[in-house]
Amino acid sequence: MSVFTTYLLILAILTAGCSSSNNFNSTLRLATTTSTENSGLLEYILPAFEKELDVSVEVIAVGTGQAIALGKSGDADALLVHAPDVEIQFIAEGHGTERRNVMYNDFVIVGPKHDPASINEMSNAAEAMITIFVSNEPWASRGDESGTHMKEKDLWSITGIEPLASDDWYFALGQGMGATLQYANETDSYTLSDRATYLTQSDMLPFLDILIGGKNISNNPDPNLYNPYSIIPVNPSKSILVNHKLAIQFSDWLLSDETQNRIAKFRLSELGQPIFYPFVR
Structure with missing residues (x-):
């Protein structure tokens, strides 16, 4: 290898190293x-x-x-x-x-507009979830260890109910919030959502409504839904x-x-x- 070729090779290595460092920084x-x-x-x-x-x-x-x-x-x-x-x-x-x-922002419980579990007049999310469970209405869970899923599990722990993936009313989807809301919309299920995602996608969720959490964060009566x-x-x-x-x-x-x-x-x-x-x- 000539001296000139060696020089070009060293220059290329140094240039690549500088470029990589710049990209990192x-x-x-x-x-x-x-x-x-x-x-x-x-x-x-x-x-x-x-x-x-x-x-x-x-x-x-x-x-x-x-x-x-x-x-x-x-x-x-x-x-x-x-x-x-x-x-x-x-x-x-x-x-x-x-x-x-x-x-x-805050979390809300959304569900079918016709609200078969009749939770719309409730002010406490955990109590509403007990009612959904007793009514044997379907619940869609993100099931993905997200912040929303962690909050859902906290609320279930307050109720004393431990949903199982094998339960016929509980659907652990392993999906993001958008996909979970779409599933709830298509299957008349209840679910926990952050208000932001629900509001930004509500035009695509014609069969769902906010049932627990009020029309805005100022009207949300449950401090457990703070996010x-x-x-x-x-x-x-x-x-x-x-x-x-x-x-x-x-x-x-x-x-x-x-x-x-x-x-x-x-x-x-x-x-x-x-x-x-x-x-x-």
Whole structure:
């Protein structure tokens, strides 16, 4: 091999290494819930962050349980999730460096408009779920260890009822919120949903209505249906590929006045109520 050829080879390796390093420094891997993506929120706010910092965001939209697992393995730089107890444990075990509240909305129970279990006048989600169980009406569960599924299991634990996949009224789908709502719509089933996903997809759910939770979060009488979202930068000790610096910048940007105001205005004029409520304004 000639000296000139060797020089070109070394130059190519160094150039590739620099390119790889630049891509690493300018890409944020964001593991988040399906609700933040399905609602359109991330598509609405992320371009401003990408433009402001000249970076790109790789969105990994999964259930909160899967997002937490990605953080533990170092396969994500930041988590935007909604399961407080799991998040607190994640921080306590050293997988994340901080946990900051970003926004909140609420959960609702939706079901057939003709409401065969007659839960519409109830104010407590757990009591409504007992009534659905006693009435032997079908229940569609996400069954995917998402934040919504974790909340559902918490509510069942309050009732003292432990649904089984083998029960003829309980359908554990292993699906995201959108698919679960479609299933409930097609089968006259009840289900637990975050309000944001239901509202953004309600035009495609002609046979469903909100039965527990009220018309908006102000009218939701059950504090157990509160649904906060947090941002957690992953601990860089999990992997040399964790871009902790950019994750911290993203966390700060999410809580900036400008971004919080954008979150508050998202689809407000279209739906007559916010999809997500900011913690900082």
